[in-house]
Amino acid sequence: MANKGKILVTGGTGYIGSHTVVELFNAGYEPVVIDNLSNSNIGVIDGIKAITGSLPVFENIDCKDYNSLERFFEKHSDIKAVIHFAASKAVGESVEQPLVYYRNNIVSLINLLQLMPKFGINNIVFSSSCTVYGQPEILPVTEQSPIQPATSPYGSTKQMSETILRDATVADKNLSVVLLRYFNPIGAHPSAEIGELPNGVPNNLLPYVTQTAAGIRKMLRVFGDDYNTPDGSCIRDYINVVDLAKAHVCAINRVLEKKSKKNIEVFNLGTGNGVSVLEIINTFEKATGVKVPYEIAPRRAGDIEQVWADASLANKELGWKAEETLENTLKSAWKWQEKLMAKNKEE
Ligand code: WQD
Numbered sequence: 346m347a348n349k350g351k352i353l354v355t356g357g358t359g360y361i362g363s364h365t366v367v368e369l370f371n372a373g374y375e376p377v378v379i380d381n382l383s384n385s386n387i388g389v390i391d392g393i394k395a396i397t398g399s400l401p402v403f404e405n406i407d408c409k410d411y412n413s414l415e416r417f418f419e420k421h422s423d424i425k426a427v428i429h430f431a432a433s434k435a436v437g438e439s440v441e442q443p444l445v446y447y448r449n450n451i452v453s454l455i456n457l458l459q460l461m462p463k464f465g466i467n468n469i470v471f472s473s474s475c476t477v478y479g480q481p482e483i484l485p486v487t488e489q490s491p492i493q494p495a496t497s498p499y500g501s502t503k504q505m506s507e508t509i510l511r512d513a514t515v516a517d518k519n520l521s522v523v524l525l526r527y528f529n530p531i532g533a534h535p536s537a538e539i540g541e542l543p544n545g546v547p548n549n550l551l552p553y554v555t556q557t558a559a560g561i562r563k564m565l566r567v568f569g570d571d572y573n574t575p576d577g578s579c580i581r582d583y584i585n586v587v588d589l590a591k592a593h594v595c596a597i598n599r600v601l602e603k604k605s606k607k608n609i610e611v612f613n614l615g616t617g618n619g620v621s622v623l624e625i626i627n628t629f630e631k632a633t634g635v636k637v638p639y640e641i642a643p644r645r646a647g648d649i650e651q652v653w654a655d656a657s658l659a660n661k662e663l664g665w666k667a668e669e670t671l672e673n674t675l676k677s678a679w680k681w682q683e684k685l686m687a688k689n690k691e692e
Contacts, residue, residue: 534586540685
């Protein structure tokens with residue numbers, strides 16, 4: 346397919362970044378990946394090649410390092426747009442190490458925004474999060490739902506980053522920004538060549554479910570079943586990671602076509618369906634035939650009770666909609682977990 350141009354993907358060896366690199370190749374773009382490999386590994390590049398047959402240019406660069414980022418842009422001057430994933434994203438860790446989170450997530454973004462215009466790059470798609478909404482009063486959440494005070498330094502960095510990007514578009518009319526607010530990304534590429542690689546004990550639900558199903562974890566703890574929800578467990582909007590990756594291609598198309606009259610747009614990326622923790626467990630067991638031993642544990646500090654998206658704006662403006670079923674998504678997570686176990690056995 347004709348090369349539609351170079352797209353810089355920061356954090357491109359990460360979970361969502363790597364799936365987005367695959368979809369950029371599929372859409373005829375030429376993704377260039379930079380990552381400091383602080384929370385991912387270089388083997389992901391081989392997984393991308395196994396799926397697409399194409400090897401993305403990769404450079405081990407830390408976006409906090411202005412000079413190395415500047416040298417990178419000098420080498421790759423024909424970049425049309427940036428998708429900025431590179432950031433720390435563990436909510437709990439951010440509470441313990443707030444300054445690390447502010448430095449990593451905010452300095453990286455400011456470096457990028459200061460360097461981009463120097464190299465004629467005016468388009469950026471930013472990886473944001475539904476966490477900016479906190480516990481919404483009204484559900485489903487639209488892009489106009491109020492931004493609530495952040496409940497973690499991680500959430501603060503996402504809110505601050507959105508503010509920085511908004512202010513940058515006021516100062517620089519050439520800058521085009523799309524903010525993508527993810528709900529809960531889950532699953533893996535159906536090929537099981539790439540997927541989620543949590544470091545250590547998973548914070549997030551799905552990797553903990555698959556590791557418990559695999560016997561790596563003894564028991565899944567369900568953090569509370571006394572919430573004001575139908576089955577008492579928390580509700581989230583779980584979105585398939587490949588669907589999420591495809592939304593980034595739609596966002597890149599959007600900024601490059603310069604169709605929008607506004608130079609900053611925000612989109613919720615969710616399925617529009619709320620699913621509880623217990624429903625995830627039941628659906629996983631039904632879809633895979635594998636039991637997930639669990640116990641009800643006390644609520645986890647900082648958890649909101651329920652949130653799911655109204656994703657109609659992304660459908661209307663980006664022509665994007667989450668398509669994969671929850672069952673197939675959970676199956677892909679399990680297939681990936683089995684692949685990881687087979688790899689570990691070989692090593
Ligand atoms: C989901 C539900 C837990 C683990 C966070 C960030 C968000 C994004 C995704 C980065 C909750 C319950 C979990 C477990 C459980 N991160 N749970 N047992 O907290 O909705 O969102 O991760 O971009 O920004 O805020 O995701 O997967 O941690 O939890 O019962 O072992 O599963 O209580 O209700 P969360 P999660």
